[in-house]
Amino acid sequence: MTATATSAGSGSRGPAPSLRHRPSGGSILADRAATVVLWGTGVFVLLLLGAIILHFAMAAWGVVSLSFVLDDPSDAALGGIMPVLWNSVYMLALTMLIAVPVGILGGIYMSEYAGDNAVTSAIRFAEEAISSVPSIVVGLFGLILFVDNFHMGFTALGGALALTLFNLPLMTRLSEQALRAVPQDERSASLALGATKWQTIRHVVLPLAIPGLVTGVILTAGRVFGEAAVLLFTSGIGTPAHYDFANLDLTNPASPWSPFRPATTLSVYIWKLQSEGLGAFKNQIVDGSAAILISMVLVFNLGARLVGRLLTRKLTAA
């Protein structure tokens, strides 16, 4: 075989190397090493995630039940986490209501209108800087600004505003990146058809950016669910006893629908119980709460992806 191949290839190149010949030493070793390391890293991350989920699933076994989710906390028995769970959902909704529209509008400005200049690079630098400020500092800032200076006291609104402060830069940055990732060709095609700039953004750029925007929403939501430090000083750490959902008076601090009331979230509740809880069921409640928190994040992520997909379909077909 080798002989025929050589004579067919002919010329002065000498015998062609067999295809079975492996390139020597270094390159093949580096190739193998890269494969092993990259696979290893991936598997490690998956195992880590699996271990966390498994740990809390096992710890929460026997704790989490429908009544754990739906009941009020109790001093004597295991009780439930209904009020704090509600607060987590409520704070998420309130924060996203502010952060998502403003973040996306900011992202549109940065990607489509602002251009690249000294001002926009200063804005980008500020976005990154604020995102990396320790959350306890953001909490302190919220305490000074909202709780004290604005005389709001500990309120859900103050907490949501502090969380917005913390998350808006990230949401804006991720929105900008999602919009920039839409190929220029699509914009050109739309503009060349006589669409205005806003029509192009509304009907082509935004729909195509939805998967990226959803990623931004998910990351922001994750930080809202998980954030405790920002909320300690802004929305309060008092454990609520019972919520009367029939009370729809938004201005009444007793109403669970009101933004003008203290709101301890699940994360804050876990932190508080773990650090200063004394009850007999403390550990079970913490484990159960953690399992619920993880499930909520998971459900939210899947839900957001689903909504994103439906939205893309709707926007590109209208």
Next chain:
Amino acid sequence: MNTGDEMLVASTTYQEPLIRRVEVSASLAAEAATTVEREIKIATSHVSISYGEKVAVRDVSLQIQDRSIMALIGPSGSGKSTFLRCFNRMNDLIPGARVEGEVSLDGENVTDPDVSVVELRRRVGMVFQRPNPFPMSIYENVAYGPRRRGLNDRGKLEELVETSLKRAALWDEVKDDLRRKSGLALSGGQQQRLCIARVLATEPEVILMDEPASALDPVSTLRIEELMRELREAYTIVIVTHNMQQAARVSDVTAFFTMAEDRAGYLVEVGPTGQIFTRPNERLTEDYISGRFG
């Protein structure tokens, strides 16, 4: 199997007319030059285009007759595409781009800041080098322009989509899944015809084509060329092409661009396609079309 048969059919139907068309277009062009005096659709006068310090196109003056095809040929970097983009002011999108001189459409200067680019681009449509349908259904792709203009009447839209797809010779291939199939699910050649249909739906007068077939296989290319000859009856077409056979086959008038010492593109000569390809006035043109450079 099916595609193989189609290819066979396509190649037998399209190859033959190709040879004839060269002669036809040459004679048409000659006729255009001598007898038929059509209205001037587009005229440029001393147009120079620069990006910042760099001059991309220098001092181009030419006229394009209504319902004719003009081909812009020349080596890469000679400013053909840049020049093409001043007809629908797509150069406005490039930061630092500056157009001097006058570009007129039906006698009206389109470089005037008061001119609405939105209105201009509806009258002067554009087909890009790479087929770029939106990731939407075929129907929505074609309906995009009319919808943005405010046409929402379902019946009228449907009619417009159908006539546009028929004119772009795509209707028969897509009529069964207009709303179900994404524009991106079509083949390259079909995508480009979809892009042409999308432009036709905005009811333009001029269609600019920037190397519309350079990303397509030969059969698709011939279909696009055939389509251009048909569209010529109703539209003024300006095409940038690197393919000289293509220019010879489809165009009535050819303009040859090249680069000056400072790399700025300029117009060497413009004339009936038959003449440019058989007896050009300029040595540079002759060298280029005979493949001696570029």
